[in-house]
Amino acid sequence: MNEIPLFTPARVGRASEDVALQLEAAIVGGKVAPGQSLPSERELQNVFKTGRGVIREALMMLRQKGMIEVRKGAKGGTYVKQIDVANVSESLALFLRQKQVEPRHVIDFRESMDRSIAMMAIVHASSAEKQALAEGSKALLAMALVPETDQHELGEKDRELNLLFARMSRNPVFEWVMGALQMGFSSQDYALYEDAYFREQTARNWVDTAAALAAGDLMRCSACIGRHYLLLRDCVASCAAQADVAELLDRSDAAMTGTSLTKEYPDQADPPKYERKEKECL
Amino acid sequence: MNEIPLFTPARVGRASEDVALQLEAAIVGGKVAPGQSLPSERELQNVFKTGRGVIREALMMLRQKGMIEVRKGAKGGTYVKQIDVANVSESLALFLRQKQVEPRHVIDFRESMDRSIAMMAIVHASSAEKQALAEGSKALLAMALVPETDQHELGEKDRELNLLFARMSRNPVFEWVMGALQMGFSSQDYALYEDAYFREQTARNWVDTAAALAAGDLMRCSACIGRHYLLLRDCVASCAAQADVAELLDRSDAAMTGTSLTKEYPDQADPPKYERKEKECL
DNA sequence: TTGACCCAAATGGTAGTACCATTGTGCCCG
DNA sequence: CGGGCACAATGGTACTACCATTTGGGTCAA
Numbered sequence A, B: 001m002n003e004i005p006l007f008t009p010a011r012v013g014r015a016s017e018d019v020a021l022q023l024e025a026a027i028v029g030g031k032v033a034p035g036q037s038l039p040s041e042r043e044l045q046n047v048f049k050t051g052r053g054v055i056r057e058a059l060m061m062l063r064q065k066g067m068i069e070v071r072k073g074a075k076g077g078t079y080v081k082q083i084d085v086a087n088v089s090e091s092l093a094l095f096l097r098q099k100q101v102e103p104r105h106v107i108d109f110r111e112s113m114d115r116s117i118a119m120m121a122i123v124h125a126s127s128a129e130k131q132a133l134a135e136g137s138k139a140l141l142a143m144a145l146v147p148e149t150d151q152h153e154l155g156e157k158d159r160e161l162n163l164l165f166a167r168m169s170r171n172p173v174f175e176w177v178m179g180a181l182q183m184g185f186s187s188q189d190y191a192l193y194e195d196a197y198f199r200e201q202t203a204r205n206w207v208d209t210a211a212a213l214a215a216g217d218l219m220r221c222s223a224c225i226g227r228h229y230l231l232l233r234d235c236v237a238s239c240a241a242q243a244d245v246a247e248l249l250d251r252s253d254a255a256m257t258g259t260s261l262t263k264e265y266p267d268q269a270d271p272p273k274y275e276r277k278e279k280e281c282l
Numbered sequence C: 001t002t003g004a005c006c007c008a009a010a011t012g013g014t015a016g017t018a019c020c021a022t023t024g025t026g027c028c029c030g
Numbered sequence D: 001c002g003g004g005c006a007c008a009a010t011g012g013t014a015c016t017a018c019c020a021t022t023t024g025g026g027t028c029a030a
Helices: A017-030 A041-048 A052-065 A085-098 A103-124 A127-145 A151-167 A173-182 A186-191 A196-215 A218-257 B015-028 B041-048 B053-063 B085-098 B103-124 B125-145 B150-169 B172-182 B186-190 B196-215 B218-256
Strands: A067-072 A077-080 B067-070 B077-079
Touching: A017 A041, A017 A052, A017 A067, A017 B015, A017 B085, A041 A173, A041 B041, A052 A067, A052 A077, A052 B053, A052 B125, A067 B218, A085 A103, A085 A173, A085 B015, A085 B085, A103 A151, A103 A173, A103 A196, A103 A218, A103 B172, A127 A151, A127 B041, A151 A173, A173 B103, A186 A218, A196 B067, B015 B053, B041 B053, B053 B067, B053 B077, B085 B172, B103 B150, B103 B172, B103 B186, B103 B196, B103 B218, B125 B150, B150 B172, B150 B186, B150 B196, B172 B218, B186 B196
Parallel strands: none
Antiparallel strands: A067 A077, B067 B077
C-alpha cells in the first residue's frame, strides 16, 4: 500500500513552490548559515529566471515557516533566522483549535508530561535550579495572597514556573512541547487565578511541589502534580458551565449579524462589507 | 516585565500580513466553514482595496499554514481546509532539525510518552484494539523473520503500530504529538530494522508489549517499552558511530564544492550558479 | 436522444514595469 | 569635526497583460 503515485503531475503550476523548496534545501543543507542573507529579490529573479512575484511568494512561504526574516532598506534583504519555538506553538495551537480538541485531553497530556518531567528533574536538575523553583513558587504565593494582584500577572508567573520546571528535566524537547502547549492554552491557566480559592490553593500547591522536588521526594511531587491538575480540571469545569451560557447567547447573537465572507449569496447583491479601517494611511 | 510595547510601529509595510490576519480571523472565527471558498483573488483585491500581489502573498501564507487549498480553473479559488497534523509535524521537524537536537533527547521524550500512553491504553482501550495491536505485532514479527523484507516496509509497519498504540490512549493529543515526532525522525526507526539482530529483537519485543497490554500488566508493558528504547538507543549509537565517519567525509567533500548561495563574494564576479534543471518546461 | 466536440468564461499563475518607502553610506558644506 | 543631505540598494505596492487550466454549456452529428 501507499505506493508512490506513478504519474505525478509534473510541474503543474506553482513555480513559487519550486523556488521555495530549493531555497529551503539550501538553508537546511547549511549552504546559508543563520545570520547570512540570501541574494536580493531582483537577483533571485535572475537566478531562477522568473518573475519577481514568484520570488516574493516563495520568500513569504519561508517567512511563514520562520526560516527567514525580511528587512527593508539598504543592507536589507532576507536573512536566515533561527526558527523560534513560537512557530511550532502557533502551528500546534491552530491545529488544536481547529480540531476542537477537548480541554480535558490537553490537560491529561500536560499532566502526564509534568509527571515525566518531575521524574527527570529530580535526577538531573541542579540544586540551584531547585532552589530557584522553590523561591519562584514562594513569590507566586506571596503575589496570590494579595487580593489586588492581576490574574494575568499570576498567570504569567505560573507560565514562567512551568517553563523553569520543564527546563529542569534537562531535555529541551520537554521544554519546547510544554511551551508550545502553553502558548495555545494560556487562557486556561489564567482562569485558575481568577477565583480566590483556586488561586491560593494552586499557589500553595506550587510551593509544595517545589519543596518535594528539592527534597527528591518523587511520590510527594507526583501527588502535588495530581493535585494541581485536579484543581485545574475543577476550575475548567466550572468555567465551562459559565461559558456554555455565554456561548448560547453569543451564538444567537452571531446568527443575527450576517457578516459572511463566503460565496453563498444567492440573491444578495452586495456581498462582504469589510470596512478597511487601517488603510487611510496611504 | 514583558509589557506590551507602548508604540507599536503602526502599519509599517506588509499589507499582506494585514490581509492574511483578517482572512485568518474570518476562518477561525467560523465565518467561512471548511469546504467553502473565499472570494476570488480579483474580488478580494477590490474588497481590500489593494493590488493582487498582496492578496496572493496573503493567500500563500494561509496556504503554508495549511488553512486553505487553492485550485485553478473555473470553480477554482481558495477553499478552506481542515488543517492536517502533517503541518504541525513539518513545523516541529524543521524546528528540531535546525536546533540540532540530540536524538537522545527525542528518544527520551518518546519513551516517557510511550509509558504514559501504555498507562492510559490499559485502562481505556477496547479489547478489539488490544487484539488488533497483538495481531499487528505478530504480523510485524513474521515479516521481520523473512530476511528479504525491506527495512522501509518494516519501518512503515512499526510506525503504524506506534500510531495504533497511541490511539489506544483515547487521547488524540498523544496520537498527534507522536505522529508529529515520528514524521521527523522516521529514519531512526527505519535504522532499527536494518540489522538482523535488532530487527528480530524489536519485533519480538513488540509482540511482548502487545501481550502485556492485552493482559493489563502495566509492569511488564513498561518493561517492554524500556527494552524497546534500549534497543533503539543501542542502534542509534552504533549508527552514529558510522555516521560520524560518513559526516567527516561528507564535510570535506562539501568544502570542495563551493556552491554558495550567500552574499559573501568579496572578489568573485559571478555569484551563485544555480543550474535550473526543472525549468525548460516552459 | 445521445454522444462527442468545441468554445467561452472564470480563475489562478506568471511576467514585467513603474513607482513608492525605508534605510544605510558617504559625500559635502558649514 | 559634525550635521545634514543626496544617493543607491532593497523591499513593498499597484497595475496591466497574458498564459494555463478547468468547468459548463452550447452545438453539431450519428
